[in-house]
Amino acid sequence: MRRFLSFRDFDWPLLGLVLLMSALSVMEIYSATLHTKFVGFHTKQLIWLAVGMGLMFLMSKVNYHRLIDIAYYTYGFFLVSLTLVLIPHIGKKVLGARRWIGVGAIHFQPSEWMKLVLIIAVARYFANLGAKDLRWSDIFKAFALVGLPMLLVLKEPDLGTTLTYTPVLLCGLFLGGIRWKQATVLILCAVLALSGIWISGKVLKPYQKQRLTSFMNPDADPKGSGYQIRQSLIAVGSGGIWGKGIAKGTQTQGDFLPIPYTDFIFAAFSEEHGFLGALFLLLLYFLILMRLIQNAQTAADLSGTFLIMGVVAVMVFQIAVNVGMVIGLMPVTGIPLPLMSYGGSSVLFTFLSLGMVMNVRMERFVN
Amino acid sequence: MANNQYSRDIKLPAIKLAAVQYVVALILIILIAGLWRLQVLGSENYRVLAEQNRIRKVPVLASRGKLFDREGRLIVDNYPSVSCFLLRDQNRDLEADLPLIAGGLHMDLDQLHSILKHYQHAPGYQPIPLKQDITPDEVAFIEAHRNELPELETIDEQRRLYPKDGFAAHLIGYVGEVSEEMLNDPRYEFYAPGDVVGKAGIEQSYDQILRGEDGSRDIIVDSHGRELGRLGIVHATPGKDLRLTIDLDIQRAAEKALGPRNGAIVAMDPRNGEILAWVSHPSFDPNSFAVKIGREEWTHLITDPNHPLMNKVIQAQLAPGSTFKIIMSAAGLGEGVAQNLKVNCTGGGTFYGHFFACDQHHGMVDIHHAIPLSCDTYYYTLAQKLGIDTIAKYAQSFGIGQKTGVDMPNEMSGIMPSEAWKLKTFHDKWYAGETISVGIGQGAVAVTPLQLARALGGIASGGHMVRPHTVFPEELPTDFRQALLDSFPGSGETQVPMDPANWEIITDAMAMVTQPGGTAAASHLADVDFAGKTGTAQTASHGATGHAAGGSIPNAWFVGMVPRRNPEIVVTVLWENGNWGANSAHLAAEVIEAYVNKHRKAEHNLVEPAAPAPAPQTAASGGAH
Numbered sequence: 001m002r003r004f005l006s007f008r009d010f011d012w013p014l015l016g017l018v019l020l021m022s023a024l025s026v027m028e029i030y031s032a033t034l035h036t037k038f039v040g041f042h043t044k045q046l047i048w049l050a051v052g053m054g055l056m057f058l059m060s061k062v063n064y065h066r067l068i069d070i071a072y073y074t075y076g077f078f079l080v081s082l083t084l085v086l087i088p089h090i091g092k093k094v095l096g097a098r099r100w101i102g103v104g105a106i107h108f109q110p111s112e113w114m115k116l117v118l119i120i121a122v123a124r125y126f127a128n129l130g131a132k133d134l135r136w137s138d139i140f141k142a143f144a145l146v147g148l149p150m151l152l153v154l155k156e157p158d159l160g161t162t163l164t165y166t167p168v169l170l171c172g173l174f175l176g177g178i179r180w181k182q183a184t185v186l187i188l189c190a191v192l193a194l195s196g197i198w199i200s201g202k203v204l205k206p207y208q209k210q211r212l213t214s215f216m217n218p219d220a221d222p223k224g225s226g227y228q229i230r231q232s233l234i235a236v237g238s239g240g241i242w243g244k245g246i247a248k249g250t251q252t253q254g255d256f257l258p259i260p261y262t263d264f265i266f267a268a269f270s271e272e273h274g275f276l277g278a279l280f281l282l283l284l285y286f287l288i289l290m291r292l293i294q295n296a297q298t299a300a301d302l303s304g305t306f307l308i309m310g311v312v313a314v315m316v317f318q319i320a321v322n323v324g325m326v327i328g329l330m331p332v333t334g335i336p337l338p339l340m341s342y343g344g345s346s347v348l349f350t351f352l353s354l355g356m357v358m359n360v361r362m363e364r365f366v367n
Numbered sequence: 368m369a370n371n372q373y374s375r376d377i378k379l380p381a382i383k384l385a386a387v388q389y390v391v392a393l394i395l396i397i398l399i400a401g402l403w404r405l406q407v408l409g410s411e412n413y414r415v416l417a418e419q420n421r422i423r424k425v426p427v428l429a430s431r432g433k434l435f436d437r438e439g440r441l442i443v444d445n446y447p448s449v450s451c452f453l454l455r456d457q458n459r460d461l462e463a464d465l466p467l468i469a470g471g472l473h474m475d476l477d478q479l480h481s482i483l484k485h486y487q488h489a490p491g492y493q494p495i496p497l498k499q500d501i502t503p504d505e506v507a508f509i510e511a512h513r514n515e516l517p518e519l520e521t522i523d524e525q526r527r528l529y530p531k532d533g534f535a536a537h538l539i540g541y542v543g544e545v546s547e548e549m550l551n552d553p554r555y556e557f558y559a560p561g562d563v564v565g566k567a568g569i570e571q572s573y574d575q576i577l578r579g580e581d582g583s584r585d586i587i588v589d590s591h592g593r594e595l596g597r598l599g600i601v602h603a604t605p606g607k608d609l610r611l612t613i614d615l616d617i618q619r620a621a622e623k624a625l626g627p628r629n630g631a632i633v634a635m636d637p638r639n640g641e642i643l644a645w646v647s648h649p650s651f652d653p654n655s656f657a658v659k660i661g662r663e664e665w666t667h668l669i670t671d672p673n674h675p676l677m678n679k680v681i682q683a684q685l686a687p688g689s690t691f692k693i694i695m696s697a698a699g700l701g702e703g704v705a706q707n708l709k710v711n712c713t714g715g716g717t718f719y720g721h722f723f724a725c726d727q728h729h730g731m732v733d734i735h736h737a738i739p740l741s742c743d744t745y746y747y748t749l750a751q752k753l754g755i756d757t758i759a760k761y762a763q764s765f766g767i768g769q770k771t772g773v774d775m776p777n778e779m780s781g782i783m784p785s786e787a788w789k790l791k792t793f794h795d796k797w798y799a800g801e802t803i804s805v806g807i808g809q810g811a812v813a814v815t816p817l818q819l820a821r822a823l824g825g826i827a828s829g830g831h832m833v834r835p836h837t838v839f840p841e842e843l844p845t846d847f848r849q850a851l852l853d854s855f856p857g858s859g860e861t862q863v864p865m866d867p868a869n870w871e872i873i874t875d876a877m878a879m880v881t882q883p884g885g886t887a888a889a890s891h892l893a894d895v896d897f898a899g900k901t902g903t904a905q906t907a908s909h910g911a912t913g914h915a916a917g918g919s920i921p922n923a924w925f926v927g928m929v930p931r932r933n934p935e936i937v938v939t940v941l942w943e944n945g946n947w948g949a950n951s952a953h954l955a956a957e958v959i960e961a962y963v964n965k966h967r968k969a970e971h972n973l974v975e976p977a978a979p980a981p982a983p984q985t986a987a988s989g990g991a992h
Contacts, residue, residue, distance in 0.1 A: 035595075068372060127372035131379055175383055234420060237405040250421045254588070254595065256419025275406035282402075283397050289391050296382050303372040305379055309387065320394045327401040 005061065009362045014291045015217075018354060021284050021339045022049050025265070029265040029342045031247045032260035033269045041261055041342055048344050051349030059355025060362060067356070068303045071117075071124040075145075078117050091156075100154050111153045111161045112345045115168075116352060119310030121145060126176035127303035134177045139186070142172060148254050159208050160334040164314055165322070171313035175306065176328035212331040228258045235264075235271040235329050243274030253263040261342045263334055267326045281340075285319055288339075295357055300364035308360055314338075368887040380389030390971040423588045426494070430578030432606035434539065434569065435840075437641075438926035442919030443539055443634070451501050451509060452494035452520045453516075453538060464516055471508035471516075472498050486561075488761040496544070496561050500526060527570075533650025535618055538611075538837065540568020540640075540776075541653035554854075566656070568678070569611065569837055571776045571918060572855070576847060579606035589943060611837050612641035620961030621938075624954040630922075631679035631816045631880040634958055637824030637928070637937045640860070642773070644938075644958065681771075681778040683941060684813040688904030689741045689886075690924045691762075691808025693823050695871060696738060698761035699749045700869035705734045708752070712744035719800045723747050738876035739885040741948075743807050750806025755797055758805060759785035763864045764821040767814055767905040772857020773835040783819055784811035793909045809905055809914035816939040821858075823900065827874050830865035832858065870932070874898060878931040880952075887925065887952035895963050898934070899955065900929030901948025920944035925951035929959050930973060936962050 026049070030042035073137075084101055085091035092099040099109050125145060129138055147171040154162045197203045204212075214226045235251035244250070249271035251257045262270035270278040289312055296308035315338050322337040324330030338344045371377060405413065434443035436803070450473060454609035455461070461483070469476050479497070486495045498505070509519045527542055545562045549555045558564060565574035582603035587596040621632040621644035655664055664957030668676055677683065699705030712729035713972070715722055725743035729736070737745040750758060763769065770785025782788070784805060787795040804810035814822075817835055825832040834857070840848050852859075877898035881891045886901040923945025928934035938958045940951040 065373060116899075124372060128376055130371035130374075152893050171387075174387075175379055231420075234413050234416045236402065237409045238417035239406055240410035240414065241407055250417050250587075254421045256420050270402065270406065275402055278402050278406070280401060282399060286391070290388065293384055293391075297379075297381065301373050301375050302377050302379065305622060307385075308382075309445055312387065316391055316394060320398070323398045324401070326406055327398065329397070330402050 004363045005359075005366060007362075009365050010060065010358055011291065011295060014295075014354075014357075015307055017284060017288045018339060019286070021281075024269070024281065024284075025340045025342075027246065028174065028265055028272070028340070029261045030270045031249070032252050032257075032265065034247050034257065035253050038084060038261060043111060045342050045347070048347040049351075050067045051344075052347045054228050054350040055348060056358065059352050060358035062359060063357075064304060064307055064356055064359045064362065065363075067120050068124045068127070068307075071121045074117050075303050076116045076123040078110050079149060079152070082114065082149055085110055086152065097156050097158055099158055109345060111149075111156065111158055111306060112349060114149050115161070115314060115349060116170050116356075118146060118149060119307060119314065119353070120163055121194060121308055122172040123303050123306035126172045127301070127306050129176060130176050131175070131302055133179055134173070134182065136182065138176075139173065139178065139182060142169060142176070145169075148339050154203065157202075157205060157208070159211075163333060164317060167313035167317035171309050172306065176308055184328070194199035211333070214329045215328055217323065221279065221356055228264070228332055229325075229328055229367060231256045231258065232264055232267040232326050235260075235267040236327055239271040239274045239278075241275045243270070243272050246272055248272060262336055263322065263332075263341065265340050265342070266323050266337055269340070282323075285315075292357060294344070298364060299360050304360035304363065308357050314353075315350075380992035402960045413676055421587050422585045425520065425586055426522060427582040427584050427603045428522065428524040428599065429528065429581050429603035430605045430969040431563075431579065432573075432577040432608045435608060435610045436613045436618070437611060437643075438614070439610065440615050442530060442535065442611065442613070442615065444528040444709040446528045447504050447523050448500045448524055448526040450499040450521055451497045451505065453497045453869050454518045454520055461518065464518065467512070468497070468516060468519065471512065473500065474498060484905050494520060494522075494561075513590075526642070527653070529653040531652075531654075531677075533652055534622060534649045535613070535645065536653050537647040537680065537774075538568055538613065538618075538645035539653060539655035540565055540572075542566060542570050544724050554897055557867050567676075567777075568775060569609070570850070572774050573609055573838060575850075576609060578842065580604040581586055587973055606760065607836055610842055612636075612643065612839060613645065613837065614643045614962075614965075616965050617644040617936075617958060617962055618646070620644070621958050624957040625940070625942075628945065628954075630941040630945065631683060632938065632940050632952075632954065632958060633680045633816050633820050634835075634837055634936055634938045634962070635817075635820050635822075635824060637828050637831075637833060637934050640835045641839075642820075642835055642837045643936060643962070645680055645837070649675045650674045678775065679815075679941065680817050681775055681815050683772060683943075684779050684781045684907075685922055685941070686810070686904040687808040687819055688813045688825065688902030688922070688924050689743075689804075689808055690819055690900045690902035690926050691812060691814075692738060692741065692746050693826055693877065693900050693926075694762050694765055694767065695746050695749055695753075695758065696734060696766070696873050697865070697869065697874070698753055698758055700734065700866070700872060701761060702753060702757060704752050705749060706872075708745070708749060709733050710737075710742070710745040710748045712742050714744075716744050716747055718747055718803045719798075721800055721803075723803050727957065734872060735876055735879075738873070738900065739879035739882070741886045746806040747803045750802050751799075751804075755802040755805060756787075757783055758802070759783050759788070762812075762822075764861075765825060766818055766858040767812070767822060769818075769944045770855070770857035771815075771817055771821050771835050772855050772859040773817060774837055774851055774855055776815075777841075778855070778857070779815055781815050782811055782813040808902060816941045819924070819926050820937045820939040823939075824928060824934060825863065825871075827877065827898065827928055827932060827934050827937070828867070829867065829870045829933070830863035832861045832863060834859040853911050854977060877928075881927075881956075886947050887927075889949060890925075890927075890952035890956040892956055892960060892963070895959065896930035897927060897956065897959055897961070898929070899925055899930035899952065901925050901952055902950045903946070906944070920946055923948050923951040925949075927952065927953045927955035927959055929963060 005182045026042045026045050029045050033039050081101060085098055087242045092100040101110060146165055150162050150165050215229050232249060235257045249268060251271050252260045252268040257264050257267055292308055292312050301306040318335055318338050321333060321335045323329050325332055336343055338350050430445050436442055465476060465479050469479055488709045491821045506521060509521055531538060542563050543566045545558045545564045550558060565571040582601040584600045585598035587598060617634050621634060625632050625646050625648050629648055632646040635642050651668055696705060710732050712725055712732050714728045715724040729740050729742045732742045732745045768781050770778045770780045789795055789797045801810055805812050821835060877900055879885050880887050880899050887899060902921045903923060906919055906922055923942040925940045925948055928937040938955045940955045942951045945951055
């Protein structure tokens with residue numbers, strides 16, 4: 001046992017996998033933006049990746065116990081921010097949704113940061129309970145902890161981000177010690193509540209509902225999200241086993257595929273690299289996730305385990321929903337694919353989480 | 368409690384993390400299965416969809432065959448033009464773009480809406496013609512708005528360039544967009560909405576030959592319709608050029624002869640039926656049909672009392688007047704009645720209790736004089752002796768009351784009355800008195816100018832009747848030649864038995880018509896064996912083609928030919944409300960003269976023609992009835 005952190009204990013294989021994935025991401029962003037006005041976005045992504053890497057190394061030096069310590073304060077701070085976003089004149093409205101808060105040139109999207117904050121807060125909450133059988137009151141408190149920001153983000157409205165909070169709660173409950181009986185009751189309640197929400201029509205806006213159902217029948221809405229799914233299916237399907245080659249995907253290059261460098265990047269990748277390419281990508285995800293879970297297993301204490309598993313939960317959820325959307329198994333929700341989609345907030349969230357994971361790993365060798 | 372989170376003693380049960388691993392693996396397997404379904408099992412299907420997504424078929428329009436006269440001189444040409452099409456496979460909100468499109472193409476919104484409505488049931492991939500023959504300004508507008516209006520596409524095409532001032536317009540016809548009724552007609556089963564087809568004249572009759580076959584070009588486009596590259600091209604097969612039997616020199620002479628008068632002139636070679644000139648006045652400008660014709664211009668054309676769209680050569684059905692006497696003579700001689708018939712004309716005669724007038728006191732008249740003098744009394748008598756059914760039998764054998772079978776659309780058959788005809792048409796019996804009027808080409812008998820040319824030309828050819836046609840049959844594929852015969856049924860080519868002696872009597876008498884004393888003596892051509900027959904047909908009972916102002920001024924007919932026996936050319940002139948047949952004879956003489964001079968020149972044999980001999984006063988006023 002050493003007294004100080006050492007980069008020798010850094011998870012280099014994990015970093016290698018992540019960097020390989022990032023390279024594929026930059027390549028596909030390059031290809032997908034080649035004939036659009038977004039040409040050159042791959043260099044921007046490189047910059048984001050560089051910034052992300054920097055933040056990851058910084059984050060890996062921050063003792064995660066300090067993050068756990070201040071978890072409820074940061075949680076409170078972002079809860080207030082999410083409330084402020086909803087107030088006109090403070091929250092900025094972009095494309096009909098109030099998601100941004102800003103003073104002068106500095107803008108930020110509290111809901112994105114809330115993901116990370118929530119992982120930490122939930123980790124603290126369940127770690128504190130000691131992984132023993134949960135009482136109903138513990139469960140209700142956990143629901144409140146996650147439910148409050150969910151309601152606020154849903155109000156913006158931002159359905160996609162709202163949904164990404166749920167895996168944090170579910171993972172926490174499962175690992176935190178929920179009993180079978182409780183889980184059964186909760187699932188029943190959830191089914192009832194969701195059908196109630198669906199029927200009442202008060203919580204979800206009509207366009208959100210339509211987006212959630214159109215994947216089942218893309219031709220019913222050929223111009224809206226149905227069009228996007230249709231084009232995505234054509235892109236993926238026409239890629240075949242071997243793919244059409246870099247910058248040769250007709251769906252991607254012909255601008256048929258919607259936003260092929262962010263939400264639909266997996267479709268673009270699958271079109272140009274085929275089933276084998278897609279399989280390779282999913283294999284990379286599998287290796288990364290397994291590596292993360294292994295780190296969770298070997299974490300020094302419960303809070304470390306919960307932290308990493310929170311990150312795993314969010315990543316698995318995003319992969320499932322994004323790839324599921326691209327291949328027509330899930331509705332269009334606007335959730336980016338971690339490590340692949342273009343975008344600063346996605347890159348920063350992923351690398352900050354990875355930094356946190358690295359710290360958990362490194363801390364176990366420190367006394 | 369506060370220590371739980373940092374306690375190194377509490378670990379999660381390994382089975383729980385293993386469960387998470389299994390969940391992750393399961394999710395990835397489901398995703399891989401989904402990918403397998405799309406990329407391995409469904410790839411062929413999706414590949415086709417992807418191809419359709421990016422390939423746009425743009426028609427390459429075939430240029431229409433040109434028309435030449437018999438000597439290879441160009442009559443109808445094409446010129447390059449640009450048309451604007453609307454693509455509806457663009458997934459765009461068209462309604463929102465319409466105002467911009469309307470502005471740029473100088474159209475109004477209602478127009479656009481009605482076009483869209485017209486094509487609403489056409490397949491989505493089919494481009495809709497929005498505006499044809501657009502100006503360079505409008506082309507520039509489309510080019511400048513490629514991004515805003517990707518649904519607009521320009522297509523180069525060849526457009527018809529017709530002779531100016533309605534020259535030969537009824538012969539040539541015009542083209543236009545195929546109409547709904549035409550598409551329902553099985554003959555047009557291979558046409559698609561928006562196709563340009565011949566709608567009259569040769570353009571219609573020979574559409575199949577002239578149209579060629581459109582090709583298409585496959586263009587790779589993105590979802591905004593921007594062209595990214597090109598794939599294959601199916602070249603258009605241009606339409607076949609046609610050499611017409613028309614002789615531009617004769618056509619010009621005929622156009623000039625008829626001039627501003629209402630009526631028709633048709634010139635034909637009675638040896639083979641080749642049409643040499645085809646004029647119907649007033650005319651119209653087919654060029655205004657080549658691009659969509661304006662509503663105002665169209666209304667004007669169809670409401671004009673002079674019927675400019677009527678192809679009078681085959682559609683005017685009028686009493687032939689005295690020109691019918693040639694058929695009467697053939698009937699009378701054929702029956703052995705006319706040879707020995709001598710009639711004392713005292714300015715008319717009483718038949719069946721009615722007095723029928725002749726315009727002169729011709730005195731004793733036989734068949735040799737009855738034709739050049741056009742003595743009505745003689746033919747009243749002849750008609751009485753023959754009876755209506757015998758007259759009808761002969762007239763029908765010469766094609767009266769039947770279509771000639773000319774290769775032109777919408778030919779009229781005319782009327783040859785008979786007892787059976789009257790019973791069938793009016794459910795009434797034939798009155799013997801009616802026969803008397805028919806004897807001089809009045810009453811119910813109605814002919815078209817072409818019918819008359821064929822009948823009289825045939826009689827002068829010893830009964831050799833031809834099928835008039837405007838295109839050399841040897842220019843056409845065999846199967847089309849047969850199809851042409853089937854589409855234009857008519858009396859066609861036949862041989863009517865005729866005694867050579869009778870033939871000589873009639874043709875000699877017709878040659879006398881342009882000689883001093885004949886009804887067309889004023890149209891005498893020196894050194895030309897110019898035979899013919901005048902006709903002045905009353906219009907009171909059987910109306911003109913509708914010339915309201917014409918009232919009861921008679922129609923002036925003349926059928927002339929050169930030479931008198933086995934003529935090379937027969938010319939029929941119809942001058943509506945021209946008053947005297949002799950007036951039309953002048954017009955026919957101009958056409959004949961042009962023909963004769965042309966052939967003499969070709970044979971280096973042209974003697975400067977002497978001016979037509981001044982007509983004796985008596986002959987000029989001694990009109991034909």
